[in-house]
Amino acid sequence: MLARGTDLLAAEQAAGTAIAAFTVYTLESIRAVVDAAESCERPVLMSVGASSYRVTGARELAAAALAAAESASVQVGVHLDHCTDEAEITRAVELGYSSVMYDGSALPFDENVERTAAVVARAHAEGVWVEGELGALAGDEDTSTGVAAREMTNPLQAAEFALRTGVDAMAVAVGTVHGLSAVPMLVDLNRLAAIAAGTSTPLVLHGASGLPDNNLTAAVGAGVVKVNVNAELRNAHRAALAEALSQDGDDLLRIQRTAVAAMTTVAAEKITTLSREEQPT
């Protein structure tokens, strides 16, 4: 079923676990994410990003994701990832998205607060929850061009941002970068814990692809409630296509099935990792 409202986030926060948000680009990736969530009997979010629907069309990809969410046996949210355009957010709300991310992280602090708060007011009126971002993550969402993180989130500013904007979730920069980076990145757990100590707003980790499982589960233990995953699923998709094309070159259905199966495996592994409560060491 399509998950509306912030109950999903609250449940993860109470359990000390995190929900995975996978960026989807095609019908195959939508199928794989829903199949994985159903096999794990866990809720999931699909990020239908402002960039990922450039090829297929926003209305078309959103409709496919919403239809898959509605017929799923588990709760599935449809989320607009990284959006800097307020008109596009309005359109996503009209299309039926269950949550949106307004990314004002490149703006001066007060302007980020002001614009994010305005988005929150409009989205909440339609029953849509909002993720904001404070601190800047380097790298590109859709390709793996990781470079060192630029500006880490300041814990005091984070508490102020959460309070003044009323966001339902807050993306923070704590050492990761978008995409798979050449040098392994780790979450700065001390900074993350300091941010979590100052606010009860659920924290979101972007750029988590390639993090060692123990660092990722420690981040969840320190207060991360939503984890964005993109590069790992994308790589599984590409690798499966390459392999299937070389073997089943003329059987398109087989190629599609191979891609769905490969992405389902990767997504299920990630969902399982995030649903594990941190074991004391």
Ligand SMILES: [Zn+2]
């Ligand atoms: Zn991101």
